[in-house]
Amino acid sequence: MKRKTQITLTVTLDENNTPEDMEWSAPDGGVKEQSMEAFFLSTWDKDAQESARIDLWSKEMPVDQMQVFVHQTLIGINASYLKATDDTQMGEAMQQFCDFFASERNLKDIKKRN
Structure with a gap:
């Protein structure tokens, strides 16, 4: 049986849209609002045959x-x-x-x- 789950990334930005605080949650994996300083996220678009990326890090890293x-x-x-x-x-x-x-x-x- 199929089921859906969520992984959530929460980013707090300063007035210049620079990440100040970042957290991630994966309730099925037991992770709730875990603080992080950086993340690299890559996705694959099979139709376009290309990747898309989001790379963020806090200004304090x-x-x-x-x-x-x-x-x-x-x-x-x-x-x-x-x-x-x-x-x-x-x-x-x-x-x-x-x-x-x-x-x-x-x-x-x-x-x-x-």
């Missing part, structure tokens, strides 16, 4: 955290690509880029902040 976020997102994209295509050759190339990105940005030195 530090650059070092954005670098970590982008790196982790790239790793996740690679994992999704491998799962969907089983293209290990491209997956290895993408992983090499992820490793290069981390090395160039010295991400191994970034510590989790309290």
Whole structure:
């Protein structure tokens, strides 16, 4: 039986339409009004054969955290690509880029902040 569920993104904007606060909820997954500093959302239009994106981050998000976020997102994209295509050759190339990105940005030195 089909059923629908919702994932909700709530963005509070300042007077310049810059994100100040962002939250997401996924009631079926036990997530309610979870604060976040950034999100990248991609969708696929099968008729137009193109993706659409919404990339938002709060004005308070530090650059070092954005670098970590982008790196982790790239790793996740690679994992999704491998799962969907089983293209290990491209997956290895993408992983090499992820490793290069981390090395160039010295991400191994970034510590989790309290």
